[in-house]
Amino acid sequence: MLDFPxxxxxxxxxxxxxxxxxxxxxxxxxxxxxxxxxxxxxxxxLGLDLSGGSRxxxxxxxxxxxxxxxxxxEEQVRTEMRRQEPRVDxxxxxxxxxxxxxxxxxxxxxxxxxxxxRTLTQPVxxxxxxxxxxxxxxxxxxxxxPTASGIASATDSAMEVATEIVRKRIDELxxxxxxIVRQGSNRIDVQVPGLKNPEALKALLGKTxxxxxxxVDLNADPAxxxxxxxxxxxxxLPYADPKDGVGIAVQRRLMISGDQLIDAxxxxxxxxxxxxxxxxxxxxxxxxxxxxxxxxxxxxxxIILDGKVLSAPRINEPILGGSxxxxxxxxxxxxxxxxxxxxxxKLPVALKVIEERTVGPQLGxxxxxxxxxxxxxxxxxxxxxxxxxxxxxxxxANLAVxxxxxxxxxxxxxxxxxLTLPGIAGFVLTIGTAVDANVLINERMRExxxxxxxxxxxxxxxxxxxxxxxxxANVTHAIAGLIMLLLGSGPVxxxxxxxLIGIATSVFTAVTFTRMLVVxxxxxxRPTEIHI
Amino acid sequence: xxxxxxxxDNTNIGFVRIRFWAFGLTALLTVLAVVAVAARGLNLGxxxxxxxxxxxxxxxAPPLDKVRSNIDRxxxxxSSLQTFGDPKTVSIxxxxxxxxxxxxxxxxxxxxxxxxxxxxxxxxxxRYDTVSGKVSDELIRNGVLAVLLAVVGIxxxxxxRYEWQFGISTFVAIMxxxxxxxxxxxxxxLEFDLNIVAAVLTIVGYSINxxxxxxxxxxxxxxxxxxxxxxxxxxLSVNETLPRTVMTSIxxxxxxxxxxxxxxxxxxxxxxxxxxxxxxxxxxxxxVSSSLLITLGLQPRPLDAKETxxxxxxxxxxxx
Numbered sequence: 080m081l082d083f084p085x086x087x088x089x090x091x092x093x094x095x096x097x098x099x100x101x102x103x104x105x106x107x108x109x110x111x112x113x114x115x116x117x118x119x120x121x122x123x124x125l126g127l128d129l130s131g132g133s134r135x136x137x138x139x140x141x142x143x144x145x146x147x148x149x150x151x152x153e154e155q156v157r158t159e160m161r162r163q164e165p166r167v168d169x170x171x172x173x174x175x176x177x178x179x180x181x182x183x184x185x186x187x188x189x190x191x192x193x194x195x196x197r198t199l200t201q202p203v204x205x206x207x208x209x210x211x212x213x214x215x216x217x218x219x220x221x222x223x224x225p226t227a228s229g230i231a232s233a234t235d236s237a238m239e240v241a242t243e244i245v246r247k248r249i250d251e252l253x254x255x256x257x258x259i260v261r262q263g264s265n266r267i268d269v270q271v272p273g274l275k276n277p278e279a280l281k282a283l284l285g286k287t288x289x290x291x292x293x294x295v296d297l298n299a300d301p302a303x304x305x306x307x308x309x310x311x312x313x314x315x316l317p318y319a320d321p322k323d324g325v326g327i328a329v330q331r332r333l334m335i336s337g338d339q340l341i342d343a344x345x346x347x348x349x350x351x352x353x354x355x356x357x358x359x360x361x362x363x364x365x366x367x368x369x370x371x372x373x374x375x376x377x378x379x380x381x382i383i384l385d386g387k388v389l390s391a392p393r394i395n396e397p398i399l400g401g402s403x404x405x406x407x408x409x410x411x412x413x414x415x416x417x418x419x420x421x422x423x424x425k426l427p428v429a430l431k432v433i434e435e436r437t438v439g440p441q442l443g444x445x446x447x448x449x450x451x452x453x454x455x456x457x458x459x460x461x462x463x464x465x466x467x468x469x470x471x472x473x474x475x476a477n478l479a480v481x482x483x484x485x486x487x488x489x490x491x492x493x494x495x496x497x498l499t500l501p502g503i504a505g506f507v508l509t510i511g512t513a514v515d516a517n518v519l520i521n522e523r524m525r526e527x528x529x530x531x532x533x534x535x536x537x538x539x540x541x542x543x544x545x546x547x548x549x550x551x552a553n554v555t556h557a558i559a560g561l562i563m564l565l566l567g568s569g570p571v572x573x574x575x576x577x578x579l580i581g582i583a584t585s586v587f588t589a590v591t592f593t594r595m596l597v598v599x600x601x602x603x604x605r606p607t608e609i610h611i
Numbered sequence: 612x613x614x615x616x617x618x619x620d621n622t623n624i625g626f627v628r629i630r631f632w633a634f635g636l637t638a639l640l641t642v643l644a645v646v647a648v649a650a651r652g653l654n655l656g657x658x659x660x661x662x663x664x665x666x667x668x669x670x671x672a673p674p675l676d677k678v679r680s681n682i683d684r685x686x687x688x689x690s691s692l693q694t695f696g697d698p699k700t701v702s703i704x705x706x707x708x709x710x711x712x713x714x715x716x717x718x719x720x721x722x723x724x725x726x727x728x729x730x731x732x733x734x735x736x737x738r739y740d741t742v743s744g745k746v747s748d749e750l751i752r753n754g755v756l757a758v759l760l761a762v763v764g765i766x767x768x769x770x771x772r773y774e775w776q777f778g779i780s781t782f783v784a785i786m787x788x789x790x791x792x793x794x795x796x797x798x799x800x801l802e803f804d805l806n807i808v809a810a811v812l813t814i815v816g817y818s819i820n821x822x823x824x825x826x827x828x829x830x831x832x833x834x835x836x837x838x839x840x841x842x843x844x845x846x847l848s849v850n851e852t853l854p855r856t857v858m859t860s861i862x863x864x865x866x867x868x869x870x871x872x873x874x875x876x877x878x879x880x881x882x883x884x885x886x887x888x889x890x891x892x893x894x895x896x897x898x899v900s901s902s903l904l905i906t907l908g909l910q911p912r913p914l915d916a917k918e919t920x921x922x923x924x925x926x927x928x929x930x931x
Contacts, residue, residue, distance in 0.1 A: 128738075128877075136746065278717045435716070435741040442666070442737035442877075449875030457869035461862050467615040468858065501809055504870060504878050508813065508885070511866030512820070518858045519824065526851065529620060544831070552823040555768055559761045559816035563809060566757040568750060571809040578813070610614060 083598050091595055095482055098584070101489030121492045125272070126499030126573055129447050131440030132272035134569075137245070137284060137430040139265045144237050144428050145230055149174050152211070152223060155199050156181070160192065167192045180222040192221060203228045234265055237427040242267050245430070247423035248283050267430065277437050279416065287429050288420035290337025290405075291383040292368075294375060295391050299328035319387040320408040327388055329381045334371045339364025343421035345414040348406060354414040356405040358421065365401025373397040382407070384417070436569075450503035457507045458484065465514055469521050470610045475596045476517035479588040483513050486584045487577065496580075499573030509581030515552075516589035519545040525611050534609055535601060542594055549590060557582050617861070618854040626849050627842045630902035637899055641787055644794020651797045656804030657704060657740055659754075661747040663716060664740045665703045665723060670733040672698035681730050687719050693802065697876050700737075702802075707741060716741050754808040758789060761812055765819045773830060776907040781822050784900035788818045791891045792884055806881045814888030817863070821856065821896045828852050829904070833911045841909060845901050860893050 104112050105123040112118055127134050153174060160167040169192070171182040183189050193213060200211040203226070210229025214222045242261050249257045249271060258270040271280060296313035304326065309315045315326040342359040360368055372394050381391045382405050389407035409417070461480065465473040487506065491498065524541030532540065560582065563575035600606075657664040667678075675692050678701060682690045688706040703723065708715035720739055727734050742750075762785050770778025792811055796803050828848040836844060864886065871882040 138745075278721075281717060432716075432741070433743040434746045436738070437740070438738040439736065441735070442668075446875050446877060449873060453870045453872075453874040456873055457866040460865040460869060464615075464862060464865060468617075470614050500875075500877055501806055501881065504809075504874070504881055505813075507866050507870045507874070508863070511863035512817070512859070514862050515820070515855075515859045518855050518862070522852075522855045522858070525620075525854075548824050548827045551772065551827055552820040555765050555819040555823055556816045558764050558768060559812050559819065562757050562761045562764065563812045566753050566760065567809065567812075568753060568805065570805050571754075571757070571812070574806075574809040574813075578816070 083595055088595060091592060094587070095486065095592065098486035098489040099482060101492050102485040102487075105488050105492045121495055123488065123492045124495065124497045125443075125447070126497045126502065127270055127272055127436065127443075128438050128500045128570070129443045129450075129498065129503075130272040131438050131443035132270065133277040133280060133435065133437045134271075135269045135281065135284065135432050136262070136434035137267045137269060138433045139234070139238060139241060139267075139428040139430055141230070141234055141265050144234050145177060145225060147428070148225060148230070148233050149177065149179055152179050152199070156196065156223075159195050159199060163195070167195070178222055178224045180216070180220055182220050186219060189215065189218070189221075196221060196223065201229075203232045231264070238265060238267070240427045241430060244423050244426050245269060245284060248419055249280070251419040251423065252280065252283070266433075273440060277435075279412070281432060281435070283416055283420060284430060285432065286416075286420045287385045287426045288337070288417075288423070289385050289425050290340070290421060292334040292336070293329040293332070293381050293383060294334060295379040295381050296328040296330050297378065304328045316381065316383060316386060316388050319384065319389050322408070323388075323390075327381060327391060329383070329388070334380060335360070335364055335368050337421060337425060339367075340421055343418040345411065345418045346404075348404065353406065354409040354411045355407075356409070356414050356418045356421065358403050358405060360401045360403070362401070368401065368403065369397060369399045372399075446500050446503075450500065450506075454484075454503065454507055454510070457510050461510055461514060465517070469517075471600070472517070472521050472524075472593075472597070472609075472611050475593045476514050476521070476589065478596070479517065479593050480510060480513050482592065483581075483585050483588040484510065486588065487580050490580050490584060491577070496576055497573060498577070499570055501570040501574035502577040505574040505577035505581065509578065509585060512556075513581065513585035513589055516545070516549045516586065517593060519548055520590070520593070521611055524609070528609065528611070534606055537609070538597055538601060542590070546590060549586065553582050553586055618857050622850045622853055623846075624850055624853070625846060626897055627846050627902060627905065630898065630905070633898040633902065637787065637895075640794075641790050644790045644797070647794045647797040648790075651800065653793065653796050653803040654800045656802045657742045657747070658805040659747050659751050659803070661707060661742050661744040663705045663707055663719065665705070665720060665736055666738045667701050667703060667727060668735050668737045669699045669701065669731055673701065673731055673734075675701070677730070678703070678727070681726055682723060685719075685722050685726055687722065700876055707743060750805060754805070757808065758811055758815065761815050762786060762789065765815070769819075769823070769826065773826060774909060776904050776909040777826055779907060780900040780903040781819065781826075783903060784822060784895040785815055785818055787895050787899050788814055788888060788891050792888050795884070795887050801880045801883065804880075806878070807884055810881045810884040810888070813885055814892055817885075817889060818892030818895065821859075821892055822900050824855065825849060825852050825896050825901055829901070837911050839911070841905050841911070844911070845905065849897055849901060856893060856896070860889055863889055 101121065104117045104120045107117075112120075112122070153172060156169075156172075156179065160169050165188070167188050168184040169181045170184060173180050183192050193215060196213050200209045200213065202208065203210045208226060208228050210226060210232065212224040212226055214224070216222050238261060242259060245267055246257075246259045249259065249269065254271050254273070256272060258268075260268045262268045269284070271277075296310065299309055299313055303309070304315060307315060307326070309328045312332070313328045313330050315328050317326045318324055339360050340358055341361045344357050346355055346357040347353065348355045376394050376397060379391045379393045382389045389405060392406060405417070458481065462477045465476050465480075467473070469476065484506075487509065520541050523545045524537045527537035527540045528534070557579060560575050560579040563571050564579065567575055675694070679690060679692055682692075682703060682705075687708070691704045693702045693704070694700060705719065705723075708719055720736065724736055762782060765785065766778045766782035769781045789811060792814055796807065825848060828851055829845060832839070832844050832848050836847075839847075867882055867886050867889070870878060871886065874882060
């Protein structure tokens, strides 16, 4: 072991210089990094608990997606049965139990009806499965049951769209480097660093932004409406602002929906100077809006957002240009929020915040400061103690520990790792445990020397015997770290990353690197005694 | 320069001799820890029970009862208050508002902020966490699973690598460490949150590290001194590794001490747990895992049998 080939020396030095070099951008303030043109090098990201910011975990109700699909299927079946001649007469449609079932009045048409319905189902994935199962029950009823893979693929595509829309909405807020990641089958993890106003973000993401225009039902009896009863063609919807009243009866039939919008901007009403949202329909939507407003001049219509009536203005004249104005009890902020939500599109499914963590920027800055302070003091304490205990060999170990600190930072930057507060704890702990390898080696050398072995023999045996122990101890330690990484959430993960990187790099610096230093010293000085 | 030597050369402390006393003490403490957890329970944070946690930073240390009555006036559910080591930082825990509306939690936070700022000028909310019951259940499950998997995984590793006795003794010793840590949290009622799970896993990792070093030395000595009895052999191994045990515990304690004093209030519970774990883990390396090897009947001889078995097989080879 005492001969160290030149290529090995060069290799060790190269690895360490590379590691230390990678750490440099992360250790400088961001502005300086940009100034000296190192902006493109990888840097460590700060976790939200250090940078300040918000993390939201959003969850979609899978049941909602299933319900929507069922409603869509019902609509499709009704149209399909009427679309072609001969029309199939159906009745007693039920959607209870998550299945769609209906009755075919003319038994002779049953097979034809089944044929037509099959064309409505889609194949999903491999293996020839379809998204709906079509069955005939009692030779008169057709039952459509959603298959598990059908629901899974519907959830998947809904979540894909939802993630995209969430991204658009957050981008509109103009925050820097948000992270929006799908998690599991029906969740989205949103992290927005340095956000001043997390309430706005939550309000924005909580909106489905389903915009509808419906005519107000003027035939409904106000007394009945007050009791919550409406004629069959209408429904009672609550007002968004309780000040406007309890509810209003609107026709079920849609005038036009927000799907046909091409733009939405916050603006002000020309007369009242109240904040409003100006919207613009696409050409088809514009024509449709023009037609319905022409037909209904003088009547009120309801502007409905997510099932709540924002306002119900009267149509004073036909609206022909494809532009319209949404009025309501808005503030500038809430109007702007709605404009963003409408621009980014409707969420295919409502999202609920099931976990939220917000850290103020001041606490984050304090934590970084405290973490850096603790790290420096820990390093100084360990370095002094090691030097007092092992002299020259302590110095070698210290050099290894200090290089290790930089290499950990460098490796984390290389993997674009995120440093969190528990990560700092992992860092400090690594400083304490990294010297364990050197303690093992040095103690072993002491022992061998006491047993009367020569200096080179003691050094050789010290490294050889201790290396085995170090390997075993670190493998088991890494098992704990790996499990944390795989099963842990949030802070546990941040801690595990640092711990694992620290284990890997510390073995290299504490064993390989110090051995090189010791061998150099032995070769140059040929000592007959070692102080250890 | 004279070097600092905390442990003299060639110590010969009879660790194993008092193992029955140590077993008794260990068993008693472990039972007490379990009783403490069962009787007092852990002070679980919002991570594990769900709810809303607001951390408020005051200009001066506020009287807690005044803060409590201020919050209770808002009628936002039962509050529980706690200071974070530093009397100026108060954590306020509230239930999640019933209403499914996204704005509801914000409304509560805003209400609390206004009301507190009225009575205590200059108070700021440095962070707040909202965790729904669904997420907290998952976090508990994952936390428990992680700790169990780590303990079992490590036990299996040392069983495969050494004799089965090592697997069992490590498993028992680490369970002891985990239970003692939980007991510590039950007695002190320090908040038990996600960070503490990381601390417990770290204790598991450190403790196993420590046991591996001694186990490795026992194995080495079993090869070297085949005639020595197990008690003497374990005493020798523990004594030989004693300087390392002391040195490493001290360096880790120095690092953790720096973190405890200077690392800020958020990590205080985490660091306290780890410091305790280092002490417990070091103790259990000697008095639980190593001593247990004797009770489990580990002998240097099975090793001989294994080796002759392999040698025999080699001899059979050419004949066949």
